[in-house]
Structures are given as structure tokens and as C-alpha cells.
Amino acid sequence: MRIALLTYSTRPRGGVVHTLALAEALAAQGQDVTVWTLGRGGGFFRPVHPSVRVEVVPFPDVPGVGERILRSIDALREAFTPGEYDIVHAQDCISANAADRCVRTIHHLDRFTTPELAACHERAIVRPYAHLCVSAAVAAEVTAGWGLTPAVIPNGVDATRFATAVPDTRHGSYLLSVGGIEPRKGSIELLDAYAKLDLPDLKLVIAGGETLFDYRDYRAAWQARAAELGISPVVLGPVGHDELPGIMAGAAAFAFPSTKEGFGLAAMEALAAGVPVVVRDLPVLREVFGDTVGYGTDAATLAAALHRAVEEPDPARTAAGRALAAAHTWEAAARAHLAFYATLTP
Known part of the structure; x- marks a missing residue:
């Protein structure tokens, strides 16, 4: 064919x-x-x-x-x-x-x-x-x-590529988000959730960001909100194909507060890497991830789920997440x- x-x-x-x-x-x-x-x-x-x-x-x-x-x-x-x-x-x-x-x-x-x-x-x-x-x-x-x-x-999902990755240790302990800074990714709400975590040694790292659209105004609003909250996220921008698995595997938790998704490939890759994942509570993400991730509906509930993911990781949930990713x-x-x-x- x-x-x-x-x-x-x-x-x-x-x-x-x-x-x-x-x-x-x-x-x-x-x-x-x-x-x-x-x-x-x-x-x-x-x-x-x-x-x-x-x-x-x-x-x-x-x-x-x-x-x-x-x-x-x-x-x-x-x-x-x-x-x-x-x-x-x-x-x-x-x-x-x-x-x-x-x-x-x-x-x-x-x-x-x-x-x-x-x-x-x-x-x-x-x-x-x-x-x-x-x-x-x-x-x-x-x-x-x-x-x-x-x-x-x-x-x-190329689960093996993430499951076998050597964790990147350059950023210490960090919460990772992949997808850049844009409205659909819930980037401003992620700042608000991160600010509520009260984990001073945990950095916020954001990777990715290639897009066809012009999000300069949103990014300016995001930067203003970060300054207002006293947050200094590490913005990596687009990262190399070979670099991403290590960055994913090194995270203490993965945040995925998107307002719209079709599947959630980046979150599935994080599960493959054995990283606790918290997503926005959307029907599509309930369908895809079930009980393998934590859920939040706003900054407060996202923060609560992220705090649990970082401070009380669940080995059974991690194993279930790895198995789910490997099945796709x-x-x-x-x-x-x-x-x-x-x-x-x-």
C-alpha cells in the first residue's frame, strides 16, 4: 500500500x-x-x-x-x-x-x-x-x-526510550512540564499551582514550546504572573530528541494541566519513565490514564495532587503507569x- x-x-x-x-x-x-x-x-x-x-x-x-x-x-x-x-x-x-x-x-x-x-x-x-x-x-x-x-x-508510545533513560541531574529536584508556555497548556495556572506547593527546594522546569502561533501576549502575562508570585522557572525551550528522555526521567513529578488534549502523549512518556504524573481532570485524560495519574481541576487541587506526587510517590501507581505506557x-x-x-x- x-x-x-x-x-x-x-x-x-x-x-x-x-x-x-x-x-x-x-x-x-x-x-x-x-x-x-x-x-x-x-x-x-x-x-x-x-x-x-x-x-x-x-x-x-x-x-x-x-x-x-x-x-x-x-x-x-x-x-x-x-x-x-x-x-x-x-x-x-x-x-x-x-x-x-x-x-x-x-x-x-x-x-x-x-x-x-x-x-x-x-x-x-x-x-x-x-x-x-x-x-x-x-x-x-x-x-x-x-x-x-x-x-x-x-x-x-516509544516506552522503552523513556523507561531506559538515565535521569538528568543538572536541575536538582524539579517539577517538569513539557509543551512550552501557551494557553492550551494551562501555563499560568501551573504557576499558581506551583506557588501553592510550599516545596522551596523543588524547581519548576518547562521544556518544549515549538508552535505555529504567536503567544507573545500570553507569555508576557505568564512572566508577569511569575514575577508577582516570586517564581523563577527554568525555561529550557525546545530540547533535543535525545535529551528529552533524561529530562523526563529526572523529574520528581510531571505536571500536565492542559485545558485541551486528544491523548496526552507527553504525560504517557513520563509514565514510561517512572515519573509520577498529575493532569487536569478532563474526560479524555480520565479515559486514557485512569488511576495511573493524579488529577486536579484548578490551581489548588492541582497543587494538592502534585504535593502528594512529590512527597508520597506510590510505587504501585508507578508500576501501573509503566505498564500502561508499555501497552501502547x-x-x-x-x-x-x-x-x-x-x-x-x-
Whole structure:
């Protein structure tokens, strides 16, 4: 089967991580797989197995979110050659807009105020001829909002990469969050929760942050709130692919206060590393993680759960988390994708 997987960036965001891992797993099962992407800043953030062909479409960044979205769609559409593939599978709204006929994985739903983004988001849901979600909770949102019935195929996790990582000790004792500083990640509320912990030797470390959007105003508000609270977080920014597992494994606990998620891949990676995890109490995260993590609904309850995670780690919960992460293999995800593709009308 000739399969094209489309994504919007070469940088380490969840959907891009998903695309590369799925492509490699499909190729390992004998499929002919090509990944198409926009080359924001060059090639992919990590090496891609040579069994997968990669087509990187050059794309210099342009100012303005709306203009960037429209240019992104046009650039990918002009370069892409859909007639060469049996399956065209888009992983985000930009690539789904660039492909005239495609399968779409809806990782999570957003609400945008920028007109170009809102229109892009809507078209990327209604135009594809088949739909997937990585959790039943997001699939239910799609059904409620659009009357569609996506199939559900959970994410895979490269659990071994995190389970065998040597803990990074450079930052001492720290609470880790991955995903950068942005509204969807609940970054300001994380500051408020951290301030309530009353654990003076515990640093707050934030990794990641590659994004298509302009969050300068939110980041300024975040910095002002940190100053108001007297907090000095360690902001690492994007970290190398080989560096992340050690940073994850070295954390005393992992905080995941996102307001919207489709699966929670970073939190699952933290479980694989044996790190206690606390997430926002969302239906999707209840579905994915069950009793393997702690939950909070606001700064106070997040802080209480994080305090327990750091001061009273539960070995049974840690073991259950490791087992859960190990059960989510990319091989299983690839097999489920192939079974789904086989049901589609060419």
C-alpha cells in the first residue's frame, strides 16, 4: 500500500511526533510510506528511519498568523502529488486543507478567533472522507459537533526510550512540564499551582514550546504572573530528541494541566519513565490514564495532587503507569491503521 502521511512542521509537536512514529511503524510492516511536511527551519527534529521517504517542502516563516496559515496550505498543496498514493492521511488542519481527498486524524478540537484559522479548522473536519481520533472522548466531541463517527485508534508510545533513560541531574529536584508556555497548556495556572506547593527546594522546569502561533501576549502575562508570585522557572525551550528522555526521567513529578488534549502523549512518556504524573481532570485524560495519574481541576487541587506526587510517590501507581505506557505500542497502532485503511473505498 502506498501511503502518504501529511504534517505541517518538522519541529517536535505532538502531531509531528505521532506522524513520524506511525510512518516508521507502517513501513516496518512492509508498507510504502512517504511523509510530506512543510520545512519550518529545515529537516525533522530527529532522524527518520530510511524505510520512510521524506518530502520536505521549503517554507520560510511569514509574519501574521492568518497569512502564515494560508501560505502554509498553498505551499503544501502546490508541492504535494496525491495521485502517487493509495492513502493520503492528514494529521492536522493545515495538511487536511492542502489535500483535496484525505483521511484525517483529529487529535483534538480547538476554538479559533482568527478567521483564517477558524475556516481552516472547519474545512479540515468536514472535507475529509474518513476520520480518526486518538481517544473516544474527542471522537464523541466530533460526533456531537458535526454528526461524524470517527474510528478511534490510540497513540503509540516509544516506552522503552523513556523507561531506559538515565535521569538528568543538572536541575536538582524539579517539577517538569513539557509543551512550552501557551494557553492550551494551562501555563499560568501551573504557576499558581506551583506557588501553592510550599516545596522551596523543588524547581519548576518547562521544556518544549515549538508552535505555529504567536503567544507573545500570553507569555508576557505568564512572566508577569511569575514575577508577582516570586517564581523563577527554568525555561529550557525546545530540547533535543535525545535529551528529552533524561529530562523526563529526572523529574520528581510531571505536571500536565492542559485545558485541551486528544491523548496526552507527553504525560504517557513520563509514565514510561517512572515519573509520577498529575493532569487536569478532563474526560479524555480520565479515559486514557485512569488511576495511573493524579488529577486536579484548578490551581489548588492541582497543587494538592502534585504535593502528594512529590512527597508520597506510590510505587504501585508507578508500576501501573509503566505498564500502561508499555501497552501502547506503535506496532499495534500501525496494525489498526492498516485495518482501517482496508475498509476505505479507493
